[in-house]
Amino acid sequence: MTAPETSIKNRPQFINVRVLRQDEPGAKSYWELHKIKYEREMNVISVLQRIAAQATTVDGKKVTPVAWDCGCLEEVCGSCTMVINGRVRQSCSALVDRLLADNPDEIVLEPMTKFPVVRDLMVDRARLFRSLKRIQGWVPVDSYYNLGPGERIPREDQERNYPLSQCMSCGCCLDACPQYQKIELTQNEGESDEEFEQRQNAEFDEAFIGAAAISQAMLFNNHPTGKALAAERLEALSGPGGITTCGNAQNCVAVCPKEIPLTRSIARTGRATTLHAIKKWFER
Amino acid sequence: MAELTRSQSFFIRHEFGIRRLHSLLGIVPLGLYMCIHLVTNASLMGGAAPFQHAVFWIHSLGPALPILEWGGIFLPLLFHAIIGVWIIRTGKSNTSQYSFTSNKRYKWQRWTGLIAFVFLMFHVLHLHGWFHITPWLAVMQPLGFAQFYPYNAASSLAAAMDQWIWGFWPAFYLVGVMATVYHLANGLWTAGITWGLWTSATAMQRATKVCTVFGVLLGMVALTAWWAAVSMGPADIAAAREKEQEMYDAAVATGLAFDDPHKRAGNDHAEPLSEVDVEAVIIEETIVVEPDSQ
Numbered sequence: 001m002t003a004p005e006t007s008i009k010n011r012p013q014f015i016n017v018r019v020l021r022q023d024e025p026g027a028k029s030y031w032e033l034h035k036i037k038y039e040r041e042m043n044v045i046s047v048l049q050r051i052a053a054q055a056t057t058v059d060g061k062k063v064t065p066v067a068w069d070c071g072c073l074e075e076v077c078g079s080c081t082m083v084i085n086g087r088v089r090q091s092c093s094a095l096v097d098r099l100l101a102d103n104p105d106e107i108v109l110e111p112m113t114k115f116p117v118v119r120d121l122m123v124d125r126a127r128l129f130r131s132l133k134r135i136q137g138w139v140p141v142d143s144y145y146n147l148g149p150g151e152r153i154p155r156e157d158q159e160r161n162y163p164l165s166q167c168m169s170c171g172c173c174l175d176a177c178p179q180y181q182k183i184e185l186t187q188n189e190g191e192s193d194e195e196f197e198q199r200q201n202a203e204f205d206e207a208f209i210g211a212a213a214i215s216q217a218m219l220f221n222n223h224p225t226g227k228a229l230a231a232e233r234l235e236a237l238s239g240p241g242g243i244t245t246c247g248n249a250q251n252c253v254a255v256c257p258k259e260i261p262l263t264r265s266i267a268r269t270g271r272a273t274t275l276h277a278i279k280k281w282f283e284r
Numbered sequence: 285m286a287e288l289t290r291s292q293s294f295f296i297r298h299e300f301g302i303r304r305l306h307s308l309l310g311i312v313p314l315g316l317y318m319c320i321h322l323v324t325n326a327s328l329m330g331g332a333a334p335f336q337h338a339v340f341w342i343h344s345l346g347p348a349l350p351i352l353e354w355g356g357i358f359l360p361l362l363f364h365a366i367i368g369v370w371i372i373r374t375g376k377s378n379t380s381q382y383s384f385t386s387n388k389r390y391k392w393q394r395w396t397g398l399i400a401f402v403f404l405m406f407h408v409l410h411l412h413g414w415f416h417i418t419p420w421l422a423v424m425q426p427l428g429f430a431q432f433y434p435y436n437a438a439s440s441l442a443a444a445m446d447q448w449i450w451g452f453w454p455a456f457y458l459v460g461v462m463a464t465v466y467h468l469a470n471g472l473w474t475a476g477i478t479w480g481l482w483t484s485a486t487a488m489q490r491a492t493k494v495c496t497v498f499g500v501l502l503g504m505v506a507l508t509a510w511w512a513a514v515s516m517g518p519a520d521i522a523a524a525r526e527k528e529q530e531m532y533d534a535a536v537a538t539g540l541a542f543d544d545p546h547k548r549a550g551n552d553h554a555e556p557l558s559e560v561d562v563e564a565v566i567i568e569e570t571i572v573v574e575p576d577s578q
């Protein structure tokens with residue numbers, strides 16, 4: 001990452017920040033305007049820290065601090081993802097000076113649009129993790145016995161896999177995807193947590209799996225040990241909400257902060273599922 | 285999730301196959317047929333004769349033609365269109381928020397698909413009529429549909445373009461055919477991703493260029509075909525009708541055409557009439573014969 005442009009001549013004294021807030025899951029959301037003092041080289045996280053510290057809107061009304069999520073502060077955990085000035089991205093790597101260069105009037109912060117809001121800017125991305133389970137996004141090793149040294153990975157495969165391995169499950173690719181629709185269920189009265197989770201998972205498992213998991217399936221199918229599950233992954237991707245739901249809008253690849261070649265993974269999945277289907281047909 | 289109906293669950297269980305079939309049918313037979321169709325029609329630019337010749341050749345299939353029409357064109361088209369509408373409903377376009385080119389292409393692919401659907405439904409009704417059953421035609425022809433007579437190909441096509449309010453059909457066809465050309469050219473590109481033909485970003489860019497060139501060429505063919513059909517005046521139509529008559533006589537003599545009055549303009553009542561048909565046919569006659577007398 002390069003240093004932010006510091007050449008802005010007329011530094012503002014204050015920054016207006018418009019936040020889309022929501023008090024609890026399922027509640028109505030509402031806008032709130034905050035004003036904080038400008039400091040040099042802020043990112044959106046530091047803006048949110050100031051907002052939480054003052055907990056007062058622009059017209060002097062005392063409010064609860066705005067809630068948000070963050071972890072690594074260096075764009076590798078994905079937890080701080082939100083919609084900033086209309087575009088989904090990480091708030092830790094969203095630099096205020098750049099945002100102001102694009103829109104000097106205000107910074108607009110909204111929660112991600114495809115996941116249920118927990119509170120304010122925090123969302124529940126359980127569906128994303130469920131999608132990784134759907135494709136068994138792991139290398140199947142249990143440590144019951146020694147498997148011996150692993151297979152050598154050709155350089156070509158390493159180069160193909162490394163970019164895919166950088167996915168941090170942030171969900172940007174899903175938020176920007178026109179084929180990925182929000183699923184938000186509420187627990188029924190008398191429904192146990194387990195029953196609710198089961199119902200939710202059933203719903204998740206038939207909805208679009210999304211670019212991130214498709215790409216992870218290609219990562220593990222190209223891994224010498226991971227490929228033991230290749231057929232099962234392709235089977236999952238050929239099922240409901242699998243690869244065919246993709247409409248090739250290619251927003252995913254355009255917004256992925258890790259610049260993961262998602263559309264390549266999607267096309268590779270298209271090819272692999274084609275061959276898988278033909279193979280299955282003749283093996284019946 | 286609410287209880288699924290049986291057809292919904294059938295759809296979900298076979299989604300992969302159904303959507304791959306949707307993709308395949310869009311190319312073969314539909315895309316391929318569209319190319320042949322447009323090239324055939326563009327031959328009208330060279331006069332009524334080459335066009336009539338091509339149509340004779342197509343219609344020499346005789347009784348096998350309706351089977352080919354339904355099995356090879358109409359049914360695949362209906363399948364592609366109905367599944368297409370379902371696909372559109374699964375998406376929610378967001379181009380105002382993310383205005384990337386590929387995202388706009390995604391949106392246009394859906395819009396042109398819808399336009400093409402409406403266009404083709406009316407196009408087939410307008411010229412072909414969908415069903416060649418006498419009672420059906422007796423209703424449709426007076427309404428200005430089923431206007432194409434294969435053995436008077438150029439003249440009946442040109443006359444049909446001139447019906448209703450001036451300029452309606454030409455404008456309708458121009459918008460419809462251009463939307464369909466876009467839908468095919470862009471659809472080839474997405475099909476290449478769907479089937480995994482082009483996978484890398486550079487390959488996709490190259491494929492975009494190829495599909496663009498294809499689209500522009502097919503668009504020019506389509507424009508030619510369109511102009512050939514809409515630019516014929518009354519005098520051209522009369523001249524074409526004469527030429528067609530000559531060719532018809534020769535074609536019947538050589539066995540290329542059958543003596544089928546249904547395929548001839550203003551002539552489809554030569555066969556014995558059943559009682560029910562009489563009244564309808566009389567209405568029909570007054571209208572269908574009209575372009576002749578000009």
Ligand code: SF4
Pocket residue numbers: 078166167168169170171172173174211212215255256257258259260262
């Ligand atoms: S693929 Fe990119 S955008 Fe999608 S979850 Fe992974 S890192 Fe985020």
Ligand code: SF4
Pocket residue numbers: 173176177178179180210211245246247248249250251252253263266
């Ligand atoms: S290419 Fe597919 S996964 Fe990516 S944004 Fe478009 S529809 Fe979604």
Ligand code: FES
Pocket residue numbers: 069070071072073074075076077078079080081090091092093
């Ligand atoms: S805090 Fe980890 S990506 Fe922003």
